[in-house]
Amino acid sequence: MAHVVFHEAYVAAGVPASHRFPMGKFKAVAGALVASGLVPGWDAFHRPAPAPAAWLQLAHDPAYVDQVLGAAVPSPLARRIGFEMTPSVALRSQCAVAGTALAARLALEHGAACNTAGGSHHADAQGGAGFCVFNDVAVAARLLLAEGAVQRVLVIDLDVHQGDGTARLFEHDPRVFTLSVHCEDNWPRRKAVSDMDIGLPKGIGDVGYLAAARAAVDDALEACRPDLVFFNAGVDPHREDRLGLLDLSDEGLAAREAMVFDACLKRGAPVTGVLGGGYARDLDALARRHALLHHAADAALRRFG
């Protein structure tokens, strides 16, 4: 039984299909999971309630939280985020954060669970950037740490872009270990300092990428010994991605997702999967690519659960 979180509000209204950010992909991913039979029907998704301001303030400046929830984000900051900051975009962000927190609770209960959104890793305490409004992983980690549900958290960020917001948020927090494996010659140009950064060269391809990612994941698990893992499974390292550059195939991504779940579950560390980036123009292909995460979680639970 796959444990998957979805909310209709993940698709914010008023973002045109021509926008660089493929807003429709969240529903397309959920649809692909239902179509494949992994999730038996639309009623079978776990559905979060929007995250309250108190949760968002665990990772973000209260003034910024107020601006987003009041649809009053100053335009220079909205331009840095890349969306018109409407009430619909605010609700979408609250639901995505709560979805990652819910998936984390499900992961603690079952061993693995995934959101069909999340991975907004460029947002930091001061504000959002690069299509990221609230840092869902950071809020969920801080929430579960505050509740005493976990003591040590590992963030495995395999999106093609560095998880700079997450790195800055946890730079001085020894309870959270941040690993980012990304393309070095890619946005953000100015990198933050994660606990472990692996900057890969353009066009590395499946074999080189998987070897580097596997070694990094093993080292990070050894260094952190987490009781909860967040896995940002951005599919933008794919060769057809508009913002990618690492030249991975679908098979390479599938092998990557399996590798992460196996490495963590083998050590008894529960995994929360979040979507991360993915910007291919073919929405169906993109949805199927993101769904590799959820299929990998299910397959790993069958092996280790």
Ligand SMILES: [Zn+2]
């Ligand atoms: Zn990305």
